[in-house]
Amino acid sequence: MTLGRFYWLAVLLGIIWAVEIVNILMGYSLNRWFGLLPRSLGGLDGVLLMPFLHGSISHAIANTIPLIVLGSLLAITAQRLVLMASLMIVALGGIGVWLFGATAIHVGASGLIFGWFGFLVARGVVEKRAIPLIVSLGVVLFYGTMVWGVLPGQPGVSWQAHLFGCAAGIFAAYALRHSSQSS
Structure with a gap:
């Protein structure tokens, strides 16, 4: 296995952190301009841009760790699928939030994180092959409590992004x- 498998993940994290720095310098105005605002044509660009925007440094840090862990699992076990799966997760999850989300600006990569969680768990069940099944079990053991994040609870957290991402x-x-089958 080469480090090249992780290049896309390093680029993704680099973009997220570059946007975070610009957003800080601009007083988080990027969130207002490019965040997902449900049922608003002006907020529709947020469907694709929401994963790159965060509400604070602590928000970006909190999303970085699971992005690294779950993204690394994808790089190791599903390299050929990661781009298409991620695009599907961002687009479909974002459209779900745009259609049904609470009227607020939604930002953050947690929809993608929950999507990767759902993908890795479901892939083991759907494919019934040894490596995806082992990864699925490992993800459930280490991140299984994430499932509670798809339910309404903590104010200011887009449980809708979690639900639709998953x-x-x-x-x-x-x-x-x-x-x-060849990944």
Whole structure:
């Protein structure tokens, strides 16, 4: 296994942190301009841009760790699927939030994180192959409590992004199941 498998993850994290620095310098105005605002044409660009925006440094840090862990698992076990799965998660999860989310500006990579969680867990079940099943069990053991994040609870946290991201990840695992036989 080469470090090249992780290049896309390093680029993703680099973009997130570059945007975070610019956002800090601009008083987080990027969130107002490019965050996802449900049922608003002006907030529709947030469907694709929401994962790159965060509400604070602590928010970006909190998302960085699971991005590294789950992204690394994807790089190791699903390299050929990661781009398509991620695009499906961001697009479908974001559209779900845009259609049904609370009227607030939604930002953060947690929809993608929950999508990767759903994808990795569902992939093991859908494919019924040894490596995806082992990864699925490991993800459930280490991150299984994430499932509670899809329920309403903590004010200021977009549980809708968690819910629709996870659902999109499960859908992606099912939709891409035949593409992954060589991954």
